[in-house]
Amino acid sequence: MMTRIRKIFRSQKVIPICSMVLGILIIIAIFAPWIAPNDPIAVNLVYKLQPPSWEFPLGTDHLGRCNLSRILYGTRISLGFAMLIFISSLSIGLIIGTFSGYRGGWIDHALMRFCDGILAFPNLILILGLVGIFGPGLKQVILAIMLVQWVYYARMFRGMVLSLKEHNFIAAAKISGSSQWKIIKNHIVPNVLPPLVVMGTLEMGWAIMDISAMSFLGLGVQPPTPEWGAMIHEGKSYIRTNPEIMLYPGLVIMLVIVTFNLLGEALSDRYSIKRRF
Amino acid sequence: MGTYVLKRIMSIIPVFLLATLLTTGMIHLSSVDPAEAYLTAAHIQPTDEILAQKRHEFGLDQPFLLQYVNSIMKICQLDFGISYVSNKPVWDEVTYRIPATIQLALGSIVIAVLVSVPLGFLAGVKKNGLIDHFSRVLSFFGASVPSFWLGYIFIFFFSVKLDLFPVEGIGTWQHLVLPSVTLALPLIAMYTRLLRASVLENMQEPYVLFARTRGIKEKTIMGKHVLRIAISPMITGLGMNLGKLLTGTIIVEAVFSWPGFGRYFIEAIFNRDIPVIQCYVLIAASLFIVSNLIVDLIQMFIDPRISRKEGQQ
Numbered sequence: 249m250m251t252r253i254r255k256i257f258r259s260q261k262v263i264p265i266c267s268m269v270l271g272i273l274i275i276i277a278i279f280a281p282w283i284a285p286n287d288p289i290a291v292n293l294v295y296k297l298q299p300p301s302w303e304f305p306l307g308t309d310h311l312g313r314c315n316l317s318r319i320l321y322g323t324r325i326s327l328g329f330a331m332l333i334f335i336s337s338l339s340i341g342l343i344i345g346t347f348s349g350y351r352g353g354w355i356d357h358a359l360m361r362f363c364d365g366i367l368a369f370p371n372l373i374l375i376l377g378l379v380g381i382f383g384p385g386l387k388q389v390i391l392a393i394m395l396v397q398w399v400y401y402a403r404m405f406r407g408m409v410l411s412l413k414e415h416n417f418i419a420a421a422k423i424s425g426s427s428q429w430k431i432i433k434n435h436i437v438p439n440v441l442p443p444l445v446v447m448g449t450l451e452m453g454w455a456i457m458d459i460s461a462m463s464f465l466g467l468g469v470q471p472p473t474p475e476w477g478a479m480i481h482e483g484k485s486y487i488r489t490n491p492e493i494m495l496y497p498g499l500v501i502m503l504v505i506v507t508f509n510l511l512g513e514a515l516s517d518r519y520s521i522k523r524r525f
Numbered sequence: 526m527g528t529y530v531l532k533r534i535m536s537i538i539p540v541f542l543l544a545t546l547l548t549t550g551m552i553h554l555s556s557v558d559p560a561e562a563y564l565t566a567a568h569i570q571p572t573d574e575i576l577a578q579k580r581h582e583f584g585l586d587q588p589f590l591l592q593y594v595n596s597i598m599k600i601c602q603l604d605f606g607i608s609y610v611s612n613k614p615v616w617d618e619v620t621y622r623i624p625a626t627i628q629l630a631l632g633s634i635v636i637a638v639l640v641s642v643p644l645g646f647l648a649g650v651k652k653n654g655l656i657d658h659f660s661r662v663l664s665f666f667g668a669s670v671p672s673f674w675l676g677y678i679f680i681f682f683f684s685v686k687l688d689l690f691p692v693e694g695i696g697t698w699q700h701l702v703l704p705s706v707t708l709a710l711p712l713i714a715m716y717t718r719l720l721r722a723s724v725l726e727n728m729q730e731p732y733v734l735f736a737r738t739r740g741i742k743e744k745t746i747m748g749k750h751v752l753r754i755a756i757s758p759m760i761t762g763l764g765m766n767l768g769k770l771l772t773g774t775i776i777v778e779a780v781f782s783w784p785g786f787g788r789y790f791i792e793a794i795f796n797r798d799i800p801v802i803q804c805y806v807l808i809a810a811s812l813f814i815v816s817n818l819i820v821d822l823i824q825m826f827i828d829p830r831i832s833r834k835e836g837q838q
Contacts, residue, residue: 361539361543362543364540364543365540365543365544365546365547366547368540368541368543368544368810368813368814369544369547369768369806369809369810369813370767370768370769370771370772370809370810370813371768372769372772372775373768373771373772373775373805373806373809373810374806376775376790376791376794376806377548377551377802377803377805377806378551379794380790380793380794380797380799380802381551381552381799381802383797384794384795453669457671460671461671461673461776464671464673464776464779465673465775465776465779465791466795467791467794467795477671477673480671480673480674480677484677487677487680487681487685488685491677491681491685494674494677495678497674498670498671498674498675498677498678501671501674502669502670502671502674505669505670505671506665506669509665509668509669510665
C-alpha cells in the first residue's frame with residue numbers, strides 16, 4: 249500500500265491527478281446551484297445544529313444552514329476570486345514589467361525602486377495595511393491583494409525581457425526574416441509559459457489562503473455569504489459542541505492548497521524552474 | 526570587507542525612505558479623513574471650525590512633501606501620533622503589547638529549530654528513508670494547512686477533549702504551548718525542506734568524498750562538516766521569514782486571544798485607527814529590512830566569499 253502511494257507521488261501521475269481534482273473543483277464551482285442540496289444562505293432555526301442526515305449530508309450550522317451547500321458554494325468565491333487576482337495581477341505585472349524592461353533607463357530604474365519599496369514589506373502585512381486604509385470588505389481585500397501581488401510578476405517579466413533581449417536566437421530569428429508574430433509565437437511564448445504556469449499555480453494556492461485568512465479575521469467576505477474562512481470564523485463559537493462546523497471548511501481549504509502546491513511542485517520539477525519561497 | 530558592510534548598511538536607507546513614503550501616502554488613499562476619524566473616536570461633535578483646527582494640528586493642510594519630511598522626523602523620535610481610539614500615544618500602546626508578541630515569536634522559533642534541524646538533517650542523510658518520508662509529509666502538511674484552522678483543531682483536542690492546555694489567554698508556559706506550536710508548523714515545514722535540500726547538496730561536494738577517502742568516520746563527516754555548512758541557508762531562511770512569522774502572529778493571536786501587537790493591529794483595522802495601522806506596517810517593514818541586513822552580515826562572517834564576490838562586481 250505505502251509503496252504504491254509512494255510510486256504515485258514520485259511518478260508523473262501527480263500532474264494528472266491534481267488536474268483532475270482541480271477539474272472537479274471547477275465543475276463544482278460552476279454548477280454549485282445544481283449540485284448543492286440546499287440553499288446555502290436560507291436561515292431555518294428549526295433545523296439548527298443538526299447532525300448529518302439525508303437532507304443535510306454534513307449537518308447544519310447554528311442558523312440551520314446546510315454545511316455541505318455552504319462549502320460547495322464557497323468554492324465559487326475562493327476559486328473565482330483567486331483566479332481574478334491571478335489574472336489581474338498578472339496583466340498589470342505583464343504590462344509594467346515588459347514596459348520597464350523594454351524601455352530601460354530612468355523609467356526602469358524608478359519603477360524597480362518602487363517595486364523594491366513594496367517588497368520591503370512582508371506581503372500579507374501590506375495587504376492588511378491597505379485593507380485597514382480602504383476599510384474591511386471583500387472588494388477591498390481583492391484590490392489590496394492585487395495591488396501587492398503584481399510586483400512579483402512585474403519583476404519576473406522584466407527579467408525575462410532583459411534576458412530575452414540578450415539571447416542570440418531572437419536576433420537570429422529577426423535576421424532570418426521571421427515576422428514579429430512568429431518570433432513571439434515560436435520563441436517568446438514557449439520560454440515564458442512554463443514559469444508562468446508554475447507561478448500561477450502556486451499563486452492560486454496563496455490567494456485562496458489569503459482570502460480565507462482575511463475572511464477568518466472578519467475583514468474579507470461578510471456574512472451570510474458562504475466562504476470557507478468565514479465559515480471557520482462563524483463556527484469557532486461552537487467548537488465545544490459542534491466542532492464539525494469548522495472542521496469541514498478547513499479540510500477543504502487544505503485539500504485545495506495541497507492540490508495547488510503538489511501541482512506547482514510537479515510542474516516546476518518537470519520544467520526545472522527555481523521557485524521563490 | 527569593511528566597505529561591503531558599510532555599503533550594505535547604507536543600502537537600507539532608500540528602502541526605508543520608500544517604506545515611510547508608502548505609509549505616509551496611505552492616508553491620502555483612504556476615504557477616511559483623519560481629523561474626522563479622530564473627533565468621532567473622541568466623541569466630539571465635528572464642526573467645520575474644529576475640523577479645520579484638527580487638520581492643522583495633524584499637518585494635513587501642508588503640502589505632501591512637507592508632511593512626508595515631518596513624518597520621517599517624527600518617526601525618528603519614535604512619535605507615531607496618537608491613537609484615535611484610546612487617545613494615547615501609539616508608541617506607548619505598542620510597547621505595552623509587543624512583549625507578548627515577542628514571547629510568542631521566540632517560542633515558535635525555538636520549537637521550529639528544535640524540530641527541523643534534526644529532522645531535516647536526518648532526512649537528508651538518509652534520503653528516501655523512513656524519516657525522510659515523514660519529513661516530506663510533515664513539510665507538505667505544514668505548508669498547506671491554514672493556521673487559523675489548525676489552532677482551533679489544537680484547541681479542540683488538547684483543551685476541550687484532553688484538557689491539557691488552557692484555551693486562551695497568557696501567563697504560564699502552558700498558555701504558550703499551543704499558540705507557538707501552531708505558529709511553528711509552517712516554519713518547521715520550510716526549514717526542514719531547506720536543510721534537507723542543503724544537506725543533500727553538500728553531500729555531493731568533493732570535500733565529503735575527500736574526507737571519506739581519508740577514512741574519517743561517517744558520523745564525524747556528517748555532524749562536523751556537512752551539518753555546519755548545510756545550516757547556513759537555514760539562517761537566511763530564518764531572517765527572511767521574520768515577516769512571515771509576524772503575519773503568523775496576527776492570525777495565531779486572533780485564534781488564541783493572545784493580547785499582543787497583532788491583535789491590536791486587527792482591532793485598529795476595524796476601528797480605522799490609522800496611526801496604529803501605519804505604525805504596525807512601518808515596524809513590520811523595518812523589522813523585515815533590518816533582519817535581512819543582519820542575515821546578510823552573519824552570512825558574510827560565516828562565508829567571507831560573499832563579500833569578495835560583491836567587491837569584484
